[in-house]
Amino acid sequence: xxxxxxxxxxxxxxxxxxxxxxxxxxxxxxxxxxxxxxxxxxxxxxxxxxxxxxxxxxxxxxxxxxxxxxxxxxxxxxxxxxxxxxxxxxxxxxxxxxxxxxxxxxxxxxxxxxxxxxxxxxxxxxxxxxxxxxxxxxxxxxxxxxxxxxxxxxxxxxxxxxxxxxxxxxxxxxxxxxxxxxxxxxxxxxxxxxxxxxxxxxxxxxxxxxxxxxxxxxxxxxxxxxxxxxxxxxxxxxxxxxxxxxxxxxxxxxxxxxxxxxxxxxxxxxxxxxxxxxxxxxxxxxxxxxxxxxxxxxxxxxxxxxxxxxxxxxxxxxxxxxxxxxxxxxxxxxxxxxxxxxxxxxxxxxxxxxxxxxxxxxxxxxxxx
Amino acid sequence: xxxxxxxxxxxxxxxxxxxxxxxxxxxxxxxxxxxxxxxxxxxxxxxxxxxxxxxxxxxxxxxxxxxxxxxxxxxxxxxxxxxxxxxxxxxxxxxxxxxxxxxxxxxxxxxxxxxxxxxxxxxxxxxxxxxxxxxxxxxxxxxxxxxxxxxxxxxxxxxxxxxxxxxxxxxxxxxxxxxxxxxxxxxxxxxxxxxxxxxxxxxxxxxxxxxxxxxxxxxxxxxxxxxxxxxxxxxxxxxxxxxxxxxxxxxxxxxxxxxxxxxxxxxxxxxxxxxxxxxxxxxxxxxxxxxxxxxxxxxxxxxxxxxxxxxxxxxxxxxxxxxxxxxxxxxxxxxxxxxxxxxxxxxxxxxxxxxxxxxxxxxxxxxxx
Numbered sequence: 007x008x009x010x011x012x013x014x015x016x017x018x019x020x021x022x023x024x025x026x027x028x029x030x031x032x033x034x035x036x037x038x039x040x041x042x043x044x045x046x047x048x049x050x051x052x053x054x055x056x057x058x059x060x061x062x063x064x065x066x067x068x069x070x071x072x073x074x075x076x077x078x079x080x081x082x083x084x085x086x087x088x089x090x091x092x093x094x095x096x097x098x099x100x101x102x103x104x105x106x107x108x109x110x111x112x113x114x115x116x117x118x119x120x121x122x123x124x125x126x127x128x129x130x131x132x133x134x135x136x137x138x139x140x141x142x143x144x145x146x147x148x149x150x151x152x153x154x155x156x157x158x159x160x161x162x163x164x165x166x167x168x169x170x171x172x173x174x175x176x177x178x179x180x181x182x183x184x185x186x187x188x189x190x191x192x193x194x195x196x197x198x199x200x201x202x203x204x205x206x207x208x209x210x211x212x213x214x215x216x217x218x219x220x221x222x223x224x225x226x227x228x229x230x231x232x233x234x235x236x237x238x239x240x241x242x243x244x245x246x247x248x249x250x251x252x253x254x255x256x257x258x259x260x261x262x263x264x265x266x267x268x269x270x271x272x273x274x275x276x277x278x279x280x281x282x283x284x285x286x287x288x289x290x291x292x293x294x295x296x297x298x299x300x301x302x303x304x305x306x307x308x309x310x311x312x313x314x315x316x317x318x319x320x321x322x323x324x325x326x327x328x329x330x331x332x333x334x335x336x337x338x339x340x341x342x343x344x345x346x347x348x349x350x351x352x353x354x355x356x357x358x359x360x361x362x363x364x365x366x367x368x369x370x371x372x373x374x375x
Numbered sequence: 376x377x378x379x380x381x382x383x384x385x386x387x388x389x390x391x392x393x394x395x396x397x398x399x400x401x402x403x404x405x406x407x408x409x410x411x412x413x414x415x416x417x418x419x420x421x422x423x424x425x426x427x428x429x430x431x432x433x434x435x436x437x438x439x440x441x442x443x444x445x446x447x448x449x450x451x452x453x454x455x456x457x458x459x460x461x462x463x464x465x466x467x468x469x470x471x472x473x474x475x476x477x478x479x480x481x482x483x484x485x486x487x488x489x490x491x492x493x494x495x496x497x498x499x500x501x502x503x504x505x506x507x508x509x510x511x512x513x514x515x516x517x518x519x520x521x522x523x524x525x526x527x528x529x530x531x532x533x534x535x536x537x538x539x540x541x542x543x544x545x546x547x548x549x550x551x552x553x554x555x556x557x558x559x560x561x562x563x564x565x566x567x568x569x570x571x572x573x574x575x576x577x578x579x580x581x582x583x584x585x586x587x588x589x590x591x592x593x594x595x596x597x598x599x600x601x602x603x604x605x606x607x608x609x610x611x612x613x614x615x616x617x618x619x620x621x622x623x624x625x626x627x628x629x630x631x632x633x634x635x636x637x638x639x640x641x642x643x644x645x646x647x648x649x650x651x652x653x654x655x656x657x658x659x660x661x662x663x664x665x666x667x668x669x670x671x672x673x674x675x676x677x678x679x680x681x682x683x684x685x686x687x688x689x690x691x692x693x694x695x696x697x698x699x700x701x702x703x704x705x706x707x708x709x710x711x712x713x714x715x716x717x718x719x720x721x722x723x724x725x726x727x728x729x730x731x732x733x734x735x736x737x738x739x740x741x742x743x744x
Contacts, residue, residue: 033538156700157533161526168717169402308703311680316698325711329685331525331704334677341694348537360728 010045013094013358016087019101020053023123026344027100031066044355050087084109093117094358099124107134114141119354123150123347129224132238135231144357147350152225153317155342156335162232171324172233176290179225181315181338182208182216183287188314191284196271197264212257217247219298226289230296243297278302284310308332379414382463382727385456388470389422392492395713396469400435413724419456453478462486463727468493476503483510488723492519492716498593501607504600513726516719521548521594522686524711525704531601540693541602545659548594550684550707551577551585552656557683560653565640566633581626586616588667595658599665612666647671653679677701
């Protein structure tokens with residue numbers, strides 16, 4: 007029997023998605039061991055409040071038990087953990103923090119692999135993105151930053167790595183805004199729909215975080231960089247849905263004032279539907295003109311026909327020119343996002359195996375007699 | 376500088392797709408060498424008429440030149456070629472032949488990797504499929520057998536390997552039939568549309584090969600097997616579009632007789648559109664009830680809204696239950712199919728690297744002084 011390869015994990019961000027990733031890994035622990043001959047060993051789990059670091063590491067299944075029993079102790083800091091870690095290892099960033107970049111670089115320099123569901127390190131200054139990519143595209147995986155578990159990034163990378171040229175990527179990258187505009191189309195009021203979305207937990211506590219379009223702009227930025235563009239967030243043509251005079255008030259004031267926007271959207275929806283068009287908050291990536299804005303779209307098109315909280319990504323390329331390649335489905339949610347992170351971990355395992363000259367071979371050489 | 380890993384290739388089926396694969400590989404030869412440290416070496420190219428086998432192998436770029444100059448010579452046979460080949464190697468089957476299965480098994484036994492765009496070996500008796508899979512799912516790649524270059528197989532495999540359960544896969548898996556029913560919906564006659572599809576080269580020379588639904592049934596069968604079902608082609612509930620009395624006549628007679636079907640389809644289309652439904656030739660995979668049949672589908676649904684020659688695949692799973700995961704786009708065409716084969720070759724290269732205990736390490740061991 008082959009000995010399992012032990013891969014160490016440092017896990018930043020232990021929120022809902024992070025916890026679900028560990029749960030899914032725990033369910034598949036035996037499969038990973040028997041089929042891939044891999045044992046994932048959590049050496050440290052870190053969140054904003056406390057730093058946990060079990061002494062010699064824990065399997066996902068053991069970590070789950072510790073978490074549930076509250077048996078995790080405060081431990082050493084992340085910087086030290088990266089300094090001490092042995093290869094091969096994966097640094098998992100499931101935070102929403104813009105502070106993790108230096109640790110990611112440190113991990114790459116140490117020979118580690120990165121799996122991120124965190125958009126921030128990829129959507130900061132271009133020079134940071136470039137630094138992360140300089141270690142090679144098989145060292146960093148981030149499928150879930152656009153469309154959660156939908157196979158968006160991977161499909162685009164596969165197209166490019168077989169010589170296709172991407173001409174345009176557009177789509178609806180926010181389930182929250184998809185939900186809002188689907189409801190508006192039914193004749194409901196903007197203020198009412200935003201309130202409902204907030205009450206249901208579809209929006210951030212301050213709905214302006216969604217309505218500003220900033221999160222979508224980050225996704226558009228990452229896609230444009232994936233296509234090789236040296237783009238910056240401020241260069242994206244972002245027309246958010248929060249009027250200037252409503253940007254600085256309290257959340258409560260904002261929710262009160264929403265009613266003033268009802269007429270505006272009612273008219274736009276009405277005019278659009280006369281032309282058989284739908285209002286969509288559209289993200290678009292093209293050479294030198296990426297944008298995020300509210301647009302009227304032919305209702306029978308893929309994007310115009312979108313309903314509810316689904317995401318859709320429409321990729322037009324040299325090979326897929328007349329008819330684009332379309333990927334659609336839930337683009338958010340804890341379980342599907344965690345599954346996307348899990349898929350990335352499997353990709354990272356493949357890359358680790360492919361890149362390393364296996365020291366174990368030394369022990370299995372035929373002995374000279 | 377690291378030495379390139381040489382991967383040998385035996386290529387069966389040198390038709391349009393096969394030639395385009397070599398052309399795309401040729402364009403990317405330097406990238407493969409510089410980024411992946413891999414050199415693909417064609418040891419043999421085989422088609423039904425002649426067997427070519429250059430002595431010590433050719434790079435894709437050299438093979439292209441030889442092909443264009445007609446400089447390929449008749450060579451040794453395939454069986455012998457597999458016996459003689461050194462690892463690591465890939466057997467590429469871009470034929471449409473049902474005779475390649477024994478060679479595929481022989482190649483697997485020899486330690487080779489398979490990349491197939493050929494559906495036949497995967498849609499024969501279940502025991503053959505099982506034999507192919509017994510060597511491990513990282514030894515055989517066949518993304519293009521459903522939806523050509525669309526990322527269908529890979530997405531389903533990723534879902535399953537992260538613990539999702541597929542409940543249902545349905546879709547329109549034939550661009551030809553998609554085209555025909557889109558045109559019918561415009562009020563055109565069945566006989567007229569089939570004739571046009573044939574004249575444009577959208578159908579096989581005998582359109583009954585498309586209208587029978589057999590090719591779609593093969594795709595449905597492969598998908599069902601991917602989900603772990605021990606299914607056989609004859610068990611698929613296939614309701615083709617060729618009436619019994621038109622099955623045995625000549626192609627010319629068949630084309631003449633098509634006019635008798637015009638009224639039938641005109642009525643069905645009319646009745647469907649009254650209910651805001653579209654006629655779709657639907658493939659469906661579910662536990663113990665896979666089928667291929669003509670059905671009325673809500674016109675505003677993803678499948679009902681499909682236009683022209685696009686394929687669509689709708690995957691419903693435990694995680695994607697309320698809103699399915701949808702992949703849509705051109706599901707045929709030489710360039711996109713070849714690109715899908717190329718993607719599979721890249722996956723096979725990753726798997727080769729990940730699986731092999733690199734003999735080269737023996738030469739780089741520190742010498743004891």
